[in-house]
Amino acid sequence: MENAKIRIRGLYVRYSDGKEALRGVDLDILPHAVTVAFGPAGGGKSTLVKVINRLIDISDVAEIRGEVLLDGENVLIQDVNVVELRRRVGVVFSRPIPLPLTVFENVSYGLEVAGEKDKKVLADRVEKALRQAVLWDEVYDRLNNPAYSLSGGQQQRLCLARVLALEPEVILLDEPTSALDPVSTARIEEFLEKARRDYTILLVPHNQQQAARMADYAGFFLQGELIEYSRGEEMFLNPKEPRTRDYVAGRFG
Amino acid sequence: MNTPFELGRRKVLLNKHTVQTLGFWGIRLVSLVTVLPILGIVVYIIAKGASAINWGFLTQMPYDGMRAGGILPAIVGTFYLMVGTSLFSIPLGIAAGIYLAEYAPETIWTRMIHIAIISLAGVPSVVYGLFGLGLFVLFFQFGISILSASLTLSIMTLPVIISTTEESLRSIPYSFRVVGLSLGGTQWQGIRKIILPQALPGILTGIILGLERAVGETAPILFTGATFFLPRLPHSPMDATMALPYHIFVISTQVPGMPIEIQYGTVMVLMVFVLGMNLVASLIRSRVRAKRQW
Amino acid sequence: MRNSSEKWITRSIQIAGSSSILFLLLIFLFLLREGLSTLGEVPISKLLAVRWYPIEGLFGILPLISGSLIVTIFSILIALPLGVGTAIYIGEIAPRSVKEILKPMVEVLAGIPSVVLGFIGILVLSPFLRRALDLPTGLTALSGAVLLALISIPTIVSIAEDALYAVPNTYRDASYALGASHWQTIWGVVIPAARSGILTAVMLGIGRSLGETMAVMMVTGNAPTIFSGLSSFIAPVRTMTATIASEMGEVATGSTHYHVLFFIGIILFIFSLVINISSSSAIRKRGEKKGQVVS
Numbered sequence: 045m046e047n048a049k050i051r052i053r054g055l056y057v058r059y060s061d062g063k064e065a066l067r068g069v070d071l072d073i074l075p076h077a078v079t080v081a082f083g084p085a086g087g088g089k090s091t092l093v094k095v096i097n098r099l100i101d102i103s104d105v106a107e108i109r110g111e112v113l114l115d116g117e118n119v120l121i122q123d124v125n126v127v128e129l130r131r132r133v134g135v136v137f138s139r140p141i142p143l144p145l146t147v148f149e150n151v152s153y154g155l156e157v158a159g160e161k162d163k164k165v166l167a168d169r170v171e172k173a174l175r176q177a178v179l180w181d182e183v184y185d186r187l188n189n190p191a192y193s194l195s196g197g198q199q200q201r202l203c204l205a206r207v208l209a210l211e212p213e214v215i216l217l218d219e220p221t222s223a224l225d226p227v228s229t230a231r232i233e234e235f236l237e238k239a240r241r242d243y244t245i246l247l248v249p250h251n252q253q254q255a256a257r258m259a260d261y262a263g264f265f266l267q268g269e270l271i272e273y274s275r276g277e278e279m280f281l282n283p284k285e286p287r288t289r290d291y292v293a294g295r296f297g
Numbered sequence: 298m299n300t301p302f303e304l305g306r307r308k309v310l311l312n313k314h315t316v317q318t319l320g321f322w323g324i325r326l327v328s329l330v331t332v333l334p335i336l337g338i339v340v341y342i343i344a345k346g347a348s349a350i351n352w353g354f355l356t357q358m359p360y361d362g363m364r365a366g367g368i369l370p371a372i373v374g375t376f377y378l379m380v381g382t383s384l385f386s387i388p389l390g391i392a393a394g395i396y397l398a399e400y401a402p403e404t405i406w407t408r409m410i411h412i413a414i415i416s417l418a419g420v421p422s423v424v425y426g427l428f429g430l431g432l433f434v435l436f437f438q439f440g441i442s443i444l445s446a447s448l449t450l451s452i453m454t455l456p457v458i459i460s461t462t463e464e465s466l467r468s469i470p471y472s473f474r475v476v477g478l479s480l481g482g483t484q485w486q487g488i489r490k491i492i493l494p495q496a497l498p499g500i501l502t503g504i505i506l507g508l509e510r511a512v513g514e515t516a517p518i519l520f521t522g523a524t525f526f527l528p529r530l531p532h533s534p535m536d537a538t539m540a541l542p543y544h545i546f547v548i549s550t551q552v553p554g555m556p557i558e559i560q561y562g563t564v565m566v567l568m569v570f571v572l573g574m575n576l577v578a579s580l581i582r583s584r585v586r587a588k589r590q591w
Numbered sequence: 592m593r594n595s596s597e598k599w600i601t602r603s604i605q606i607a608g609s610s611s612i613l614f615l616l617l618i619f620l621f622l623l624r625e626g627l628s629t630l631g632e633v634p635i636s637k638l639l640a641v642r643w644y645p646i647e648g649l650f651g652i653l654p655l656i657s658g659s660l661i662v663t664i665f666s667i668l669i670a671l672p673l674g675v676g677t678a679i680y681i682g683e684i685a686p687r688s689v690k691e692i693l694k695p696m697v698e699v700l701a702g703i704p705s706v707v708l709g710f711i712g713i714l715v716l717s718p719f720l721r722r723a724l725d726l727p728t729g730l731t732a733l734s735g736a737v738l739l740a741l742i743s744i745p746t747i748v749s750i751a752e753d754a755l756y757a758v759p760n761t762y763r764d765a766s767y768a769l770g771a772s773h774w775q776t777i778w779g780v781v782i783p784a785a786r787s788g789i790l791t792a793v794m795l796g797i798g799r800s801l802g803e804t805m806a807v808m809m810v811t812g813n814a815p816t817i818f819s820g821l822s823s824f825i826a827p828v829r830t831m832t833a834t835i836a837s838e839m840g841e842v843a844t845g846s847t848h849y850h851v852l853f854f855i856g857i858i859l860f861i862f863s864l865v866i867n868i869s870s871s872s873a874i875r876k877r878g879e880k881k882g883q884v885v886s
Binding site: 313314316317320321323324325327328330331332334335336338339341342389392393395396397400401406409410411412413414415416417418419420421422423424425426427428430431432435436452455456459483484485486509510512513514515516519520542543545546549550560564567568571572574575579 | 597600601603604605607608609610611612614615617618621622624625672673674676677679680681684685693695696697698699700702703704705706707708709710711713714715741744748771772773774775778795798801802803804805809832835836839840844852853856859860863864866867868871
């Protein structure tokens, strides 16, 4: 597709212990939409997330081949400015991992390391990000409390806010609600509903129901390969590939 | 199960419970024997030394060949040595600890660094003294000075600071570093803003324990910086100095007619110094455990 | 700009990281520099003689080695049961409240400077031993051994305690399930499982004792005599460390005596290196093995 924000071609990733996490994946991730990467465990979805923002650098990887083009430029080449990349491509992990700092400092961390010193600018951006993450009303009077004083759901929205503060272009979410209760899960999904207009979103869902709810586009991953890719409704109502059909029907998990 | 046991001409049956009771009491006794000397020493020193401690003792210069007056120069000298040792060992030790915990790859060279640290920790203190003499006093020609002694003590203190720093940093969850990187921070920014502040109490404990040992050691400063008859306080780092451990050694073995209260008093001052540092380190350690957020 | 200052910082950290290797080499180098010439100045046969009397040019180091060994071995005989026993008590038997007092007390012992122990040795221990055992002098190997035991006990307790702690509870549970008492479990299961760690603790205790200077210098009487049977234990001796410490102040730089003292330093350095490296690799191996057992 011409207007793909991220274009992945022939992505192959092998870890040092021999495991081939991704085996020649071709995928287009479109802007202003939620693309869902789903499938059973071991499919390579987490690896995919780590590759796109180069967090894969700190893993024990033996070999990476292929291209990951962000706006036409390959992010896998050596002299890419990884720091810059990670500001454009933010990630939310499956467990809330607040930094051992205050609520405010968690959200402002990305801005501070980017060099922003103006206290007014920081305060404004922090508030904006917290509002976007639907967390402001709950923490506006506790900004200087330790982030760990928040509940699990609040912490995860905090992790989302600190990504949003950097005003990224792409947001990757790797099972962001797997550790959360249904109410908090709903909040996160609310955010994704609204945010899809403004960002390019790649979501690894917690379960198939979430995948079906959120997907504008969906890719089914099985053991490192992209088996099928289509629009959300088609994927879950009428999958074409037999393996996709079996998984969606619950014949294996 | 009963164990037949011959006691004299009688056969006594010891079941396992009796054996256990006896055994436990034996072990308790052993521990008591270990602990009693500790208590005994501390109590004895306080009892005999407290009478000598007064403001004058701590702040005046000695006279009459150290047999009277105060021990100010020894206290000041020990303090200077502590400062000098800190200056060299703390930055170097923390940096090395950061390297080992955060940057060092898993190579043979890193393994060798760890071996070197363990080896340095085991070098006898008198060998450090020889080394200090050979390198700092003679080769660099710093002479017998606070500088030479501090440098020698610093190298001796280095292993403790490096190990504690490395351990403290490693105890911080790895996920924090990943998060820091994912938000566009560099590795050093993450260390500086997130990891190091969390590890600071542990590092501080290590520093205090390292300095505690440096303050109490005599052999490394014997030929590198310590002196006995000093008519005044040291003026510069190139001066030799008096120091509490050396002072204690000399007044208890080489000065005839040394009043016993002054000996015990000096020992008590050193003990308070050292045990005080021990206490501070313990307090920091337990406060860390209580305050941990994650 | 930030990048270049960060590069500078990272480079400094890397250099600092390798500094310990540098210092270790430096120590060895300077010991050799001042001590190796001994081999040229004093024939080996004279070095390995039994009389140490520098004033008359006699540099036999055997009595010094003998002195160090006697005091160290004797001290381990005392420190091993006391240290391991205390470790067993703390680790396996003592209730929480007692532990909270006992552990800090052992740490206090670890913190007492050796010169203070030597001081107590001169004023309290030696006179006591002299009267109790009816000896001509209290400044003997025995006094030194007692003080060295006090010095090495904290090391032994700490490491042995770690070793006992590292024994998985599943071992203990299995033993109880078979009907063994706590005591039988300790001796039948826990201690054998921890034996390499306990051995390491003892080795490190030995290393500590061999390297100790002030305490032994103050109470062992400083008479360089060679081992001559059991009576040596209650006679004055001279350790290698005490020799260096007491004679270095009076030698002329560059004299043969000076070189020989450095030579003794080399021997001490190599001893401590061997002990520490071998016990550290034992600790590491134990750490790896533990991982396998638990997972």
